[in-house]
Amino acid sequence: MMAGLSNAGQDAGLHVLGPLEQIPVGEGRAFGVAGEQVAVFRLRDGSLRAVSAVCPHKGGPIADGTIDRSVVMCPLHQHSFELETGCSTTGAGPLRSYPVAADAAGNIVLQLP
Amino acid sequence: MTTLASRAARTKTVDTRRRLVVIGNGMAGARAVEEILARGGGVQYRITMFGDEPYGNYNRIMLSHVLSGEEDTGNIFLNSLDWYRENEITLHAGVRVDRIDRFAKLVFSDDGRATPYDVLVIATGSRSHLPPMDGMYTPGGRLLPGVFAFRTIDDTRNMVAYAQQDHHHRAVVVGGGLLGLEAARGLQSHGIDVDVVHSGGHLMNAQMGPEGGAVLRRSVEALGIRVHTGSRTTAVLGADKVTGVRLRDRPNIECDMVVVAAGIRPNVEVAVTSGLPVERAIVVDDHMRVPDEEEIYAVGECVQHRGEVYGLVAPLWEQAAVLADHVTGANPKAAYLGTRAATKLKVAGVDVASMGLQGPERETDEHVVFSEPSRGVFKSIVIRDGKIVGATLLGDSRKVAYLTQAFDRGLPLPEERVSLLFDVGGPGEEAGVAELDGAAQVCNCNGVSKQTLVETVKGGCSTLAGVMDATRAGKGCGSCKLLVRQVVEWAADGAVEEDPAANYYVPGVPLDKADLMAAIREQGLRSVSAVFAALAPGGAEDARSKMGLASLLKMMWAAEYIDERDARFVNDRVHANIQRDGTFSVVPQMKGGVTSPEQLRRIADVADKYRIPMVKLTGGQRIDLLGIPKEDLPKVWADLGMPSGYAYGKSFRTVKTCVGQEFCRFGTGDSTKLGVEIESRFQGIESPAKLKLAVSGCPRNCAESLVKDVGVVAVEGGRWEIYVGGAAGAHIRKGDLLATVDDPETVKLLTGRFMQYYRERANWLERTYAFVPRVGIEHLRSVIVEDSEGIGPELDAAMQRSVDSYVDPWTERDDPFTPGQFRTALPLEVLPQVPVR
Ligand code: SRM
Numbered sequence: 001m002m003a004g005l006s007n008a009g010q011d012a013g014l015h016v017l018g019p020l021e022q023i024p025v026g027e028g029r030a031f032g033v034a035g036e037q038v039a040v041f042r043l044r045d046g047s048l049r050a051v052s053a054v055c056p057h058k059g060g061p062i063a064d065g066t067i068d069r070s071v072v073m074c075p076l077h078q079h080s081f082e083l084e085t086g087c088s089t090t091g092a093g094p095l096r097s098y099p100v101a102a103d104a105a106g107n108i109v110l111q112l113p
Numbered sequence: 114m115t116t117l118a119s120r121a122a123r124t125k126t127v128d129t130r131r132r133l134v135v136i137g138n139g140m141a142g143a144r145a146v147e148e149i150l151a152r153g154g155g156v157q158y159r160i161t162m163f164g165d166e167p168y169g170n171y172n173r174i175m176l177s178h179v180l181s182g183e184e185d186t187g188n189i190f191l192n193s194l195d196w197y198r199e200n201e202i203t204l205h206a207g208v209r210v211d212r213i214d215r216f217a218k219l220v221f222s223d224d225g226r227a228t229p230y231d232v233l234v235i236a237t238g239s240r241s242h243l244p245p246m247d248g249m250y251t252p253g254g255r256l257l258p259g260v261f262a263f264r265t266i267d268d269t270r271n272m273v274a275y276a277q278q279d280h281h282h283r284a285v286v287v288g289g290g291l292l293g294l295e296a297a298r299g300l301q302s303h304g305i306d307v308d309v310v311h312s313g314g315h316l317m318n319a320q321m322g323p324e325g326g327a328v329l330r331r332s333v334e335a336l337g338i339r340v341h342t343g344s345r346t347t348a349v350l351g352a353d354k355v356t357g358v359r360l361r362d363r364p365n366i367e368c369d370m371v372v373v374a375a376g377i378r379p380n381v382e383v384a385v386t387s388g389l390p391v392e393r394a395i396v397v398d399d400h401m402r403v404p405d406e407e408e409i410y411a412v413g414e415c416v417q418h419r420g421e422v423y424g425l426v427a428p429l430w431e432q433a434a435v436l437a438d439h440v441t442g443a444n445p446k447a448a449y450l451g452t453r454a455a456t457k458l459k460v461a462g463v464d465v466a467s468m469g470l471q472g473p474e475r476e477t478d479e480h481v482v483f484s485e486p487s488r489g490v491f492k493s494i495v496i497r498d499g500k501i502v503g504a505t506l507l508g509d510s511r512k513v514a515y516l517t518q519a520f521d522r523g524l525p526l527p528e529e530r531v532s533l534l535f536d537v538g539g540p541g542e543e544a545g546v547a548e549l550d551g552a553a554q555v556c557n558c559n560g561v562s563k564q565t566l567v568e569t570v571k572g573g574c575s576t577l578a579g580v581m582d583a584t585r586a587g588k589g590c591g592s593c594k595l596l597v598r599q600v601v602e603w604a605a606d607g608a609v610e611e612d613p614a615a616n617y618y619v620p621g622v623p624l625d626k627a628d629l630m631a632a633i634r635e636q637g638l639r640s641v642s643a644v645f646a647a648l649a650p651g652g653a654e655d656a657r658s659k660m661g662l663a664s665l666l667k668m669m670w671a672a673e674y675i676d677e678r679d680a681r682f683v684n685d686r687v688h689a690n691i692q693r694d695g696t697f698s699v700v701p702q703m704k705g706g707v708t709s710p711e712q713l714r715r716i717a718d719v720a721d722k723y724r725i726p727m728v729k730l731t732g733g734q735r736i737d738l739l740g741i742p743k744e745d746l747p748k749v750w751a752d753l754g755m756p757s758g759y760a761y762g763k764s765f766r767t768v769k770t771c772v773g774q775e776f777c778r779f780g781t782g783d784s785t786k787l788g789v790e791i792e793s794r795f796q797g798i799e800s801p802a803k804l805k806l807a808v809s810g811c812p813r814n815c816a817e818s819l820v821k822d823v824g825v826v827a828v829e830g831g832r833w834e835i836y837v838g839g840a841a842g843a844h845i846r847k848g849d850l851l852a853t854v855d856d857p858e859t860v861k862l863l864t865g866r867f868m869q870y871y872r873e874r875a876n877w878l879e880r881t882y883a884f885v886p887r888v889g890i891e892h893l894r895s896v897i898v899e900d901s902e903g904i905g906p907e908l909d910a911a912m913q914r915s916v917d918s919y920v921d922p923w924t925e926r927d928d929p930f931t932p933g934q935f936r937t938a939l940p941l942e943v944l945p946q947v948p949v950r
Pocket residue numbers: 690691692693698700729730731732733734735737760766767769803805840841842843844880
């Protein structure tokens with residue numbers, strides 16, 4: 001299985017979002033997954049991160065944010081959030097974070113709780 | 114039963130605290146309350162404050178910076194209205210106290226209220242002294258329009274508004290002391306031409322002797338301020354507004370405004386009418402109590418203590434602490450024994466610090482003097498019994514922190530006196546700071562002690578900027594910054610983190626712009642990720658730094674730049690401006706504001722086809738299509754078939770023009786043609802911040818050229834004036850005249866050269882309105898117009914490379930640069946929707 005996802009042997013909550021190439025390196029794209037809006041980012045080291053796509057501050061589009069290895073910065077008012085945990089480093093409310101990784105076929109696989 | 118119950122309930126809520134009333138909500142009054150609260154006074158007292166200014170307490174010192182435009186009024190408040198609320202203080206702002214009844218213990222205010230007190234604090238401060246001059250008042254008894262005092266936020270705001278009115282060009286400042294010079298310099302930043310009329314024999318005669326005054330005069334005149342000493346303003350001229358002033362023994366001066374900065378007078382009316390002892394000010398003892406009045410205290414500029422009346426903040430911090438010790442009973446032995454106050458002139462470019470005596474008074478006093486008028490340097494130190502009792506320092510502030518400390522604390526001095534003036538192995542900074550007593554005040558403007566700084570550092574704040582933000586130390590006149598730094602470094606035991614944001618071009622790469630550019634060039638770093646890998650600590654990327662680096666690299670490498678799209682801000686990835694609801698706005702290029710029926714028809718068709726919620730004429734003379742979903746952008750551009758107007762970038766934006774010579778009956782130059790040419794040449798070039806230009810066909814300036822980053826004005830004789838550094842957005846500044854040239858080609862050349870110099874030298878997000886005054890117009894003129902550094906051709910060539918590498922970004926409509934470049938980032942229903950008009 002893929003690193004980062006729980007391997008409880010159950011596929012419960014796993015969603016395949018399609019090929020990795022949808023997301024350019026260093027950027028994010030938004031996906032609607034089972035009714036949730038999720039922003040998935042592809043870091044420059046190749047790994048993936050997923051957080052909820054709507055900024056808790058004023059609804060900004062998180063997938064349009066700027067990222068580095070650890071945070072995403074919302075494009076509207078520049079609040080920052082840790083990509084791992086979703087916690088804000090600038091005092092906004094948190095984003096949700098989701099386990100995500102690429103599978104052997106090069107597809108993005110996201111786990112919803 | 115019912116009555117009993119409700120009465121019991123009522124008694125429960127009765128506040129048993131004593132009532133503390135403070136008259137005057139200025140720096141001293143509010144500070145006294147802060148000190149009282151810090152000693153647990155909130156439990157003992159229910160606090161009511163009266164202030165006849167309609168605001169919370171603010172830092173009056175900073176008004177000089179507000180006048181000069183360096184600071185906004187919003188940033189100078191020391192106590193927000195929340196602070197009053199949180200501390201359960203009843204604030205009557207905009208209410209004036211008229212009288213105190215000492216026997217009934219009541220305070221009467223002009224809103225008809227009678228407020229009882231148990232303890233009263235008078236902190237009414239002072240007001241500007243307006244010496245009698247004929248014609249200063251209207252028959253109705255109000256100040257003639259154009260005459261200003263300089264004491265309050267309102268004074269400052271009114272002065273700024275008046276100075277910015279077009280037809281106001283000249284001011285006379287009455288008074289050449291600290292305040293007068295700060296007012297003069299502040300007015301200059303609004304494009305006002307200033308004369309200072311001073312009745313003393315030399316400037317700042319309260320702080321320094323004639324020799325220092327002469328050196329100061331040269332420095333002030335070098336700023337372009339005219340100085341008239343030994344003269345008095347006898348009358349203000351003008352029937353319904355100021356038109357000039359009359360001087361004694363000198364010709365009249367024509368002017369549009371008069372600012373009176375001729376000293377201050379303590380506000381003692383309330384005390385006088387209430388029968389309290391008043392001499393030059395309200396008399397207080399060493400406990401800050403009014404003699405024979407157990408329950409009445411006074412503090413700040415309205416008091417006279419041991420014969421002294423102060424006009425600075427340092428004394429009031431000490432007074433407020435002593436007052437609070439007594440009011441709360443925290444320390445019944447506390448005594449105020451007077452303050453040795455030091456002052457600094459807050460005029461950028463003229464360093465003046467002074468303390469204590471101006472010169473020797475006794476035969477045994479030592480006097481160490483150094484004078485170098487040509488460089489504007491003058492230093493004088495008076496020493497008595499091995500201690501500094503006075504100093505005047507002009508033009509070189511390096512030793513100010515140490516000398517202030519030595520003066521303030523009475524520190525022993527080095528044997529070799531010359532080291533007091535110069536860095537020739539004076540006492541080590543370390544020793545100086547370590548010796549400093551914890552209670553010693555480091556920042557006099559904001560009353561911050563060494564102890565407070567040390568505690569802030571121990572509390573985990575380990576950068577200078579962080580400590581300054583947390584304590585406000587160093588944010589007043591700025592003279593203590595060096596000392597604050599030393600204390601922070603000492604307290605952090607060497608572990609002080611450099612302030613990432615202070616000098617770095619971007620926060621994530623620890624280099625200033627010049628060093629960063631040198632490293633990039635040397636190592637051939639062509640992409641943002643390469644810069645991080647080579648120059649950032651641990652090679653770490655930093656989201657906050659990406660956009661600034663992308664802009665810088667593009668400027669440096671032009672066509673050779675490796676464009677990594679993740680380094681761009683979303684606007685630059687999709688070439689449109691993101692809106693509050695996640696949609697975008699599209700502004701097609703309309704060079705010089707000139708359009709055609711054909712263009713307008715296409716825009717109209719697009720607006721119809723995509724049901725654009727709002728079509729608007731912008732302030733930049735073009736048309737904005739707002740509320741376009743990201744996924745529609747490529748189609749919209751394709752249908753428009755026009756290039757991008759770059760309304761979203763940190764880049765060259767627009768050139769506003771007026772109709773000019775061809776149509777306008779006043780035009781003297783073809784402003785439209787030149788504007789279109791300039792926009793064609795420089796379209797889209799990236800820069801540290803937005804660049805907005807304008808070209809007007811005559812000095813009527815219909816294109817508002819004087820408030821543009823670069824503004825061009827045609828003048829009689831076929832010549833063109835080029836102004837730089839103007840602004841009329843969040844900041845207002847009239848541009849400085851860079852050059853007057855003979856032909857449009859030279860306009861384009863110098864415009865390009867100026868912009869390239871700015872691109873290479875300005876900090877990230879530093880607009881020209883900050884950059885131009887920072888480097889100075891004289892310097893710019895010499896480098897750009899006279900080519901004094903011989904870099905003109907280089908600048909021109911670099912700009913040409915950028916011009917040559919321009920590609921209209923909207924061509925990406927047919928061939929997206931990255932997968933999903935225009936894919937929606939959000940289903941819009943979760944966002945606030947833009948109202949459709
Ligand atoms: C569209 C326009 C208002 C209009 O409807 O007329 C506009 C709209 C915005 N202005 Fe402006 N400014 C517009 C002309 C101006 C002007 C007037 C001018 O250009 O002649 C000024 C004063 C001149 C100046 O720049 O100093 C102006 C001073 C500002 C400022 C303050 C800049 C400053 O440092 O003083 C900001 C904020 C900033 O840049 O940080 C700003 C920022 C903005 C932004 C980009 C806010 C943002 O970051 O999203 C607005 C985008 C709205 C949107 O959602 O699309 N806008 N803005 C104007 C576009 C002009 C154009 O055609 O390009």
